[in-house]
């Protein structure tokens with residue numbers, strides 16, 4: 599039927615993603631293919647769900663599976679360069695699995711597969727590369743968290759946040775922890791020290807960082823005496839010059855029983 603006249607390149611190995619974050623699924627041709635002939639189809643291999651489609655010179659969101667609506671993106675400058683990689687945003691657990699990138703021209707076709715493995719806690723160099731890409735303007739400032747944490751009332755909980763940059767922690771303008779819904783400041787770290795007065799009184803004596811970990815870029819929050827009202831989303835945000843980046847961690851499971 600079709601002959602393979604162009605080479606496609608996919609990922610070198612399984613990909614990892616952060617829950618709620620973004621992941622780039624690589625798929626590119628050695629040389630750009632003529633746009634007027636081009637069809638690019640990304641599918642799940644297990645469910646056959648159509649993740650994203652480019653056909654007859656246009657992106658076709660209407661053909662897309664509902665699960666991926668608004669979350670799958672081709673790269674703006676990609677097609678002209680033969681780069682048919684897919685950027686998947688707002689990653690969910692269900693996104694784990696195998697994907698296939700099928701590329702057609704009038705006479706030829708080829709395909710590669712990509713696998714998303716490990717959604718969530720794994721911190722690897724690969725993940726950092728993907729995150730720095732998805733953060734766009736903040737290329738050199740990357741903030742990584744675990745996405746979720748849980749605790750029981752009265753306990754202590756650690757909300758993970760790693761700041762990866764080439765800037766020493768002491769030169770970071772600030773790292774702030776905020777409760778997302780009320781925009782309440784939980785902890786402010788500015789020019790190498792915690793600024794206790796900046797924190798909301800609800801958190802002032804309960805929130806701390808792991809001092810010894812700061813030089814490694816570990817700005818994980820240690821919240822003591824957890825209260826039911828602590829449940830919710832927290833943002834860890836780092837600022838340096840014109841750069842800023844953040845991660846959101848949902849604190850859940852505040853109860854006395856594990857099935858909460």
Ligand SMILES: *[C@@H]1O[C@H](CO)[C@@H](O)[C@H](O)[C@H]1NC(C)=O
Pocket residue numbers: 667668669688
């Ligand atoms: C992705 O997440 C952001 C932030 O939580 C939200 O504003 C946006 O609506 C989400 N987009 C989709 C397509 O779910």
Ligand SMILES: *[C@@H]1O[C@H](CO)[C@@H](O)[C@H](O)[C@H]1NC(C)=O
Pocket residue numbers: 624626673676681683731
């Ligand atoms: C495709 O574009 C992405 C985003 O700009 C980039 O990271 C990737 O290296 C490109 N792939 C190729 C083969 O150029």
Ligand SMILES: *[C@@H]1O[C@H](CO)[C@@H](O)[C@H](O)[C@H]1NC(C)=O
Pocket residue numbers: 771772774786788796837838
């Ligand atoms: C952190 O730095 C940014 C950038 O300079 C600034 O806009 C923000 O107000 C600062 N936040 C705090 C709590 O100092």
Ligand SMILES: *[C@@H]1O[C@H](CO)[C@@H](O)[C@H](O)[C@H]1NC(C)=O
Pocket residue numbers: 756758759760808811816817818
């Ligand atoms: C940050 O430090 C805390 C306390 O030692 C630790 O539990 C956590 O795993 C560290 N996070 C990272 C990403 O290393």
